[in-house]
Amino acid sequence: MMRASDRDDRPTPTESGFAMPIATASEPTSEQNSAATAPRNAQERPVVLEARHLGVTYGRGRSAVTAIGDVSFQARAGEFLSIVGPSGCGKTTLLKALSGLLRPTTGEVRVNGTPASGVTPGVAMVFQEYTRSLMPWQKVRANVEFPLRGTGLPKRELAARAAKALSEVGLADVGDKYPWQLSGGMQQRVAIARALAFQPNVLLMDEPFASLDAQVRGDLEDLLLHVHARTGMTIILVTHDIDESVYLGDRVIALSHRPTRVRTTIDVDLPRPRDQIHTKALGGFIDLRTRVLELIVAERSVDPDS
Amino acid sequence: MSTRAVVSTASADPRTGGMRSGAVRRWSRWAEPALVVLALAACWQAVSVLDVLPREDFPPVTAILQALVSDLQTSELWAAVGASMEAWVLGMLVVVSIGVPVGMLLGASSISYRMSYLTLEFVRTIPGIAALPILLFIYGIGQDLTVSFVVLAALWPLLIQAMYGMRDVDPVAIETAKVYGVGHIRRVLLVDLPSCLPYLSTGLRLSGTFALIFAIATSLIVGGEGLGAEMARAAVVGDRPLLYARVLLTGLIGLVVALGLTTLERRTLRWHVSQRGAQS
Amino acid sequence: MIKKLIGPATSLAAPVTLVAAWWILSAGSTSPYFLPLSDIVDGFQQTWTTERMEDDLLPTVRALGVGFAVAVVTGIATGVALGLSARARRDLRPITEFLRSMPVVALVPIGLVVLGPGQRMEAALVAFAATWPILVSTSDGVRAADRVMIDTARVYGVSARRRLLRVTIPAAMPQVMAGVRIAVAAAVGTVIVANMLASSSGLGYLVISAQQSFDIQETWSGLLMIGLVGSVLTCTVVLAERVLLGWHRQYRSLERTAP
Incomplete structure (x- = not known):
């Protein structure tokens, strides 16, 4: 297994300047602009995470179910990638394969060009089930620090990173509370802070806002855009919410029904910074979401299960 | 973890990573546990026959089984088993007829619940065995003693579970029943009792296993008729294989009672959250 | 504020009332077996001289403590292994x-x-009896540890050892402690039975021999002491639970009040 300290020794995009580690994120620099205009120069950036012909089959023989048929795509440094698909298309399975929690039946996951074995190094994940992903016996700060402990990081540095990440998500003063004393939206912010403190190469998000109410969801979407702009982190977000995929992403990958394949990739050339009111009123936004919606609806109508 | 390399063939199951076919898996499901039991018995046999541990104290499995088989053919043993089981059944009947209504009543109001639950939680941890001498004064040796001892010791788990179950009845269900004009008695029968059922069956399992322990303990300690007395007799005579055989039989009876009560619990719990997807 | 006082008050009301009722109702008792509570308390003081404590209380408590400690360790270790x-x-x-x-x-x-009479046999039996409740509930708790929580730790590259120590075992802790609590009753019961059957000293021996010589006051004294030992052990476990699972109590009460 890769430890965080091993990872930091390697020349990652984080260090070559394409994405900013959050330690320096607060100073406005030219990187922030480059993150804001990601789609235009995206092709020049190195590929951070790549899925090559990923396939996952559960069971065997007659009871075998192919959840993922053949999925390939690349995520470039600093890119915000949204993945949408019809319900039941194995989105969560795909993320598990990407993170290495699940060994793919076929294909491979590459990180910075190297095939990943086991749990994909340098990946952080935010789950939909925030109540189950945060540990109820630890206070908020300990939860955020948890992945960093045991990595050899000095205690002071560790505390500083956690504090920074917590203030990044607007929760500077709840470190001494237990997660379950917070509202759902705040708990998910804690989970995001934990991912930020980890300073991952890629942040994977599995329907992170699906169990939150609409207003909180909007707030957290904006928080995520803000974090993305400031840190230039590579983010892959899986969602069933088409608006969300277009609103957040630089690109939207639309998946087919099971066995899942990449149906289409759509570039989202909406200007950044985005905001809930103006971006969603843009003609471009409406066109894009209509296109994605059409794709998904078309997929649903040929769903073999229905 | 290092074994989860990138896989490019279609052979690996993502969940088990194994390649065993269905038949092999079914076979190993039954055969492996059976083999473990056999291996353990063989070990015991070897240890005993080779005198690794004193053969006198650890008789070989074959001798124990022989003693068990011949013991099972005597009517004395069956009378003893019958007496112990009778005490168990009678005790459990009393436990159910006191524990369920009293527990449900205590749980029905939040005041009585708050007043009693700490006391009861405490009472259950006080070893019931302590009451044996006093009961002995009152009843003398005999079935009355055993039954009353069983009741005293096994009442608490069921009573406490009944109380918790009543606490946990969904207020929405009660209100629904009220809105539809369901009468008081029918409400208890149709709403309260079914909602309590999972708790009651858990309580029944706990009480049932306790009751068996005490049914056997009584005759073991004070004599009289019962499995415990038979064990004591075998120990006094110094017939080690017979002693082991009777302990084995007691364990088997315990196993049957436990499995029966667990099955009952599973049945009533089938719809309950705790059992969903808990099948491995 | 008032609510805070009423809570413990109502739960203490029942035991206090019960003891008071026992005291009053038994005051004029002429039954040979049910002595007035005041006589029992007097007898308790007379019975439990320092000498008596050394002879009959200490061996039992020692066997109980050793056996219980062994049970906690083996029960948790085996339970974790089986749970995994x-x-x-x-x-x-x-x-x-x-x-x-x-x-x-x-x-x-x-x-x-096999072991002959004595504390060694008593401790071994206590250990055996108390191991099972702990083992079974530990194994259940480990098995029920949340998949998402463990996956989270895996994604973040937390080593298997730390995952076990920091995620799985803490998650199983409430169930482990529930098992330990059940084990208390099993342990105390077992040590008393062993005393009654096979010892020439100890609490169980004291009550059974007092019973046989029809010394009713001493029987009650022994009985009270057994209850006391059980209570003290329970209190210790509950206290340990409060320290270890402080978060869990609040967590549960929050869950219960939530709609």
Whole structure:
């Protein structure tokens, strides 16, 4: 297994300047602009995470179910990638394969060009089930620090990173509370802070806002855009919410029904910074979401299960 | 973890990573546990026959089984088993007829619940065995003693579970029943009792296993008729294989009672959250 | 504020009332077996001289303490191992089911034969009896540890050892402690039975010999002491639970009040 300290020794995009580690994120620099205009120069950036012909089959023989048929795509440094698909298309399975929690039946996951074995190094994940992903016996700060402990990081540095990440998500003063004393939206912010403190190469998000109410969801979407702009982190977000995929992403990958394949990739050339009111009123936004919606609806109508 | 390399063939199951076919898996499901039991018995046999541990104290499995088989053919043993089981059944009947209504009543109001639950939680941890001498004064040796001892010791788990179950009845269900004009008695029968059922069956399992322990303990300690007395007799005579055989039989009876009560619990719990997807 | 006082008050009301009722109702008792509570308290003071404590209380408590400590360690260790491995759980099932449903008193004669009378036998029996509740609930707790929580730790590259120590075991802790609590009753009961059957000293021996010589006051004294020992051990466990699972109590109460 890769430890965080091993990872930091390697020349990652984080260090070559394409994405900013959050330690320096607060100073406005030219990187922030480059993150804001990601789609235009995206092709020049190195590929951070790549899925090559990923396939996952559960069971065997007659009871075998192919959840993922053949999925390939690349995520470039600093890119915000949204993945949408019809319900039941194995989105969560795909993320598990990407993170290495699940060994793919076929294909491979590459990180910075190297095939990943086991749990994909340098990946952080935010789950939909925030109540189950945060540990109820630890206070908020300990939860955020948890992945960093045991990595050899000095205690002071560790505390500083956690504090920074917590203030990044607007929760500077709840470190001494237990997660379950917070509202759902705040708990998910804690989970995001934990991912930020980890300073991952890629942040994977599995329907992170699906169990939150609409207003909180909007707030957290904006928080995520803000974090993305400031840190230039590579983010892959899986969602069933088409608006969300277009609103957040630089690109939207639309998946087919099971066995899942990449149906289409759509570039989202909406200007950044985005905001809930103006971006969603843009003609471009409406066109894009209509296109994605059409794709998904078309997929649903040929769903073999229905 | 290092074994989860990138896989490019279609052979690996993502969940088990194994390649065993269905038949092999079914076979190993039954055969492996059976083999473990056999291996353990063989070990015991070897240890005993080779005198690794004193053969006198650890008789070989074959001798124990022989003693068990011949013991099972005597009517004395069956009378003893019958007496112990009778005490168990009678005790459990009393436990159910006191524990369920009293527990449900205590749980029905939040005041009585708050007043009693700490006391009861405490009472259950006080070893019931302590009451044996006093009961002995009152009843003398005999079935009355055993039954009353069983009741005293096994009442608490069921009573406490009944109380918790009543606490946990969904207020929405009660209100629904009220809105539809369901009468008081029918409400208890149709709403309260079914909602309590999972708790009651858990309580029944706990009480049932306790009751068996005490049914056997009584005759073991004070004599009289019962499995415990038979064990004591075998120990006094110094017939080690017979002693082991009777302990084995007691364990088997315990196993049957436990499995029966667990099955009952599973049945009533089938719809309950705790059992969903808990099948491995 | 008032609510804070009423809570403990109502739960203390019942035991206080019960003891008071016992005191008053038994005051004029002429029954040979149910002595007035005041006589029992007097007898308790007379019975439990320092000497008596050394002779009868200490051996029992020592056997209880050693056996219980062994049970906690083996129960948790084995429970964790069984909780982690579905295969071990399945293969050892016949054995664990048999041993755990074995009425533990049945083992006293064997213990006596193999280990002879004495504290060693008592401690061994206590350890055996108390291991099962702990083992079973630990294994259940480990098995029920949340998949998402463990996956989270895995994604973040947390080592298997730390995952076990920092995620799985803490998650199983509430159930472990529930098992430990059940084990208290099993342990105390077993040590008393062993005393009654096979010892020439100890609490169980004291009550059974007092009973046989029809010394009713001393029987009650012994009985009260058994209750006291059980209570003290329970209190210790509850206290440990409060320290270890402070978060859990609040967590549960929050869950219960939430709509």
